Amino acid sequence: MKNLNLLLAGVFFCVAAVWTGLLVTAQVQLGSLGRAPAEEGGPLFPAREPGLAIQGRAVYLDLGCVACHTQQVRPAGQGSDIARGYGVRPSVARDYVLQPQVLLGQRRVGPDLANYGARAKSDAELAAFLAAPAAGVSHPPYAFLTAERSAALVAYLKSLRQDYSSPEAKLKQ
Numbered sequence: 001m002k003n004l005n006l007l008l009a010g011v012f013f014c015v016a017a018v019w020t021g022l023l024v025t026a027q028v029q030l031g032s033l034g035r036a037p038a039e040e041g042g043p044l045f046p047a048r049e050p051g052l053a054i055q056g057r058a059v060y061l062d063l064g065c066v067a068c069h070t071q072q073v074r075p076a077g078q079g080s081d082i083a084r085g086y087g088v089r090p091s092v093a094r095d096y097v098l099q100p101q102v103l104l105g106q107r108r109v110g111p112d113l114a115n116y117g118a119r120a121k122s123d124a125e126l127a128a129f130l131a132a133p134a135a136g137v138s139h140p141p142y143a144f145l146t147a148e149r150s151a152a153l154v155a156y157l158k159s160l161r162q163d164y165s166s167p168e169a170k171l172k173q
């Protein structure tokens with residue numbers, strides 16, 4: 001085959017272009033994204049999760065909560081998330097920079113939890129809800145959770161907050 005080298009060069013070029021487009025561009029745009037203060041000189045956001053919440057994240061992953069819950073608030077023009085009270089502003093990439101795994105979720109069967117910490121019930125009520133949801137509430141019961149895992153999961157859910165001003169998504173004054 002006369003043009004084999006040309007063909008291979010073409011294949012290489014296509015793979016290289018896709019790789020550059022997908023990986024390198026994303027890395028250049030977002031790779032160095034860090035925390036930022038909501039106002040000059042203020043504390044940095046997103047805040048670090050307390051240790052118990054980090055353990056709770058593992059429980060959340062383990063129990064597959066991502067199968068029904070998302071953690072991403074869409075902008076006002078792209079859905080009714082903000083009108084439904086899921087968040088006070090859209091989610092932006094910077095919100096996730098501290099997370100080792102970003103749990104955006106697979107499907108939204110239950111409410112979005114990106115800003116759940118801002119509207120959470122008390123610790124005891126939340127633990128009771130997860131262990132045994134009231135009759136008529138379509139939620140799987142997690143009655144088998146030990147007190148330690150339940151406390152960690154509650155701490156994780158309460159740590160979920162996207163209610164601070166971010167350079168890409170300022171809160172309306």
Ligand code: HEC
Pocket residue numbers: 060063064065066067068069109110111116130137138139140142153157
């Ligand atoms: C089978 C789908 C499903 C799974 C799995 C699931 N949820 Fe839910 N979740 C729902 C639905 C539906 C609701 C809304 C229930 C209602 O109020 O009627 C909900 C509500 C909630 C709420 C209250 C949200 C709010 O805005 O008031 C929290 C918190 C919650 N779920 C946490 C969890 C956690 C933590 C897990 C994993 C341990 C989990 N869910 C697993 C479907 C699910």
